[in-house]
Every structure is written in structure tokens, then in C-alpha cells.
Amino acid sequence: MSSLTRWDPFHDMTSLRDAMEQLMERAVLRPGLGPTGFGASSVGLMNVFETQNRYICQALLPGVSKDDIELTVRQNTLTIKAKLPELAPKETQKDAIYLLHEFGGGEFTRSISFPKDVDGDAVQAQFEQGVLTIAVPLAQHAQPRRIQISQTGEQGQQKLTAPTASRVVEEQDANVHERSHERGHER
Numbered sequence: 639m640s641s642l643t644r645w646d647p648f649h650d651m652t653s654l655r656d657a658m659e660q661l662m663e664r665a666v667l668r669p670g671l672g673p674t675g676f677g678a679s680s681v682g683l684m685n686v687f688e689t690q691n692r693y694i695c696q697a698l699l700p701g702v703s704k705d706d707i708e709l710t711v712r713q714n715t716l717t718i719k720a721k722l723p724e725l726a727p728k729e730t731q732k733d734a735i736y737l738l739h740e741f742g743g744g745e746f747t748r749s750i751s752f753p754k755d756v757d758g759d760a761v762q763a764q765f766e767q768g769v770l771t772i773a774v775p776l777a778q779h780a781q782p783r784r785i786q787i788s789q790t791g792e793q794g795q796q797k798l799t800a801p802t803a804s805r806v807v808e809e810q811d812a813n814v815h816e817r818s819h820e821r822g823h824e825r
Contacts, residue, residue, distance in 0.1 A: 681722060681741070682748050691781055693752055693774040700768035701725070702746075707770060711758035716774060717749040755780040 685696040699707065699720055706721040724743030726734070755777035763772045 682718075682720075682746055684748065684750070686750055688754075691776050693756065693776075695750065695770075695772040695774065697748065697770040697772070698768060699746075699765070699770050702768070704765045707765065709761070709763055709772065711756065711761055711774070713758075714752045714754070714756055715749055716752070716756075716761075716772065717747065718770065718772075720746045722746055 680698050680700060681702075683698045685694075687694055695716060697718055701723060702720045703723070706723075708719040710717045710719075722743045722745070724731075752774065757775045757777045760775045761772065763770060765771075
């Protein structure tokens with residue numbers, strides 16, 4: 639028995655952004671050590687997933703010391719920087735003729751942008767057995783909130799309340815009072 643499947647030319651197509659990231663990874667950042675190429679390196683490979691109210695990021699950093707890792711959060715972007723140690727002493731490398739050289743020391747940087755706003759002040763991280771685990775909480779305003787729905791009035795009118803004019807006047811009066819108080823201290 640055979641089945642007929644409709645061909646979709648866009649199904650297997652890589653997005654332009656993904657293609658550019660792969661090109662930069664293979665050609666500039668880690669030539670010969672790309673995630674899918676021969677001699678693939680496990681350094682910096684990541685799992686990122688969303689759970690209730692936070693993102694969890696796991697990054698493989700084998701051989702890296704905790705003191706050589708720097709984490710930064712700016713807006714919705716998490717950046718991991720690490721210094722990979724050179725395993726062979728410089729004296730040995732000077733006279734060495736490599737038969738195979740698939741990894742080495744140097745700087746490593748990886749950034750990920752989250753689709754939802756995050757709380758950069760509450761990020762937590764731990765490093766154990768070469769795996770860096772980072773918990774990035776969602777910002778309070780980005781978390782879903784249950785909204786209570788009220789009944790409509792007897793005549794079908796809603797009982798929604800608008801900010802009152804007296805509240806606005808009170809806030810303006812308070813601001814004017816603060817400014818006049820500050821001016822009094824300047825003299």
C-alpha cells in the first residue's frame with residue numbers, strides 16, 4: 639500500500655537567520671568544530687526550556703573553571719562568556735606537530751535572547767561537573783495573571799470604574815507641594 643504526500647517546498651527550508659548563524663559558527667567562531675560538522679565540540683552546547691514562571695538554561699562547559707565563567711543579562715538577552723583552558727603547556731606546544739587538533743583553549747561566548755521579558759536581578763546559576771545551569775525568572779509583568787470578571791449591572795450596564803478626577807487633582811497637588819518644598823530648601 640502506498641500513500642501520496644503533498645510536497646511542501648518550504649517544509650525543509652532553513653530560515654535565513656538559522657543559516658547565517660550556522661555559517662558564522664562554522665566559518666568564524668569555531669571552524670571545523672561546528673555542532674553538526676566533523677569533530678563536533680561539546681563546549682557551549684545548550685538546552686533552553688521554559689517552565690512555570692522561568693527559563694532554564696543548561697550549558698556544557700567541560701574543563702572550564704567556575705571562576706572563568708561570566709554571566710550577564712541585558713534586557714532579554716543572557717550572555718555566557720568562558721575562558722577555555724589550554725591543556726598543553728606553551729613550551730610543549732611550541733615544538734609540537736599536531737596529528738589531530740580538535741579542541742584547544744581560548745575565549746567562548748554564547749548569547750540567547752528570550753521571547754518574554756525576564757527579571758535580570760533574580761537570575762540564579764550553579765556549576766557542577768562541567769554543566770552550568772541557569773534559572774532566569776520571567777518578569778512579573780510577563781507572567782500570566784488571572785483576571786476576575788465582574789457581573790454587569792441590573793440594566794445591562796457595566797460597573798467598571800474609571801480613575802476619578804479627584805485622585806488626579808490630589809496627585810498634582812502632592813507634586814506641586816513637593817516642588818515648592820524642594821525650592822524652599824535650595825535657598
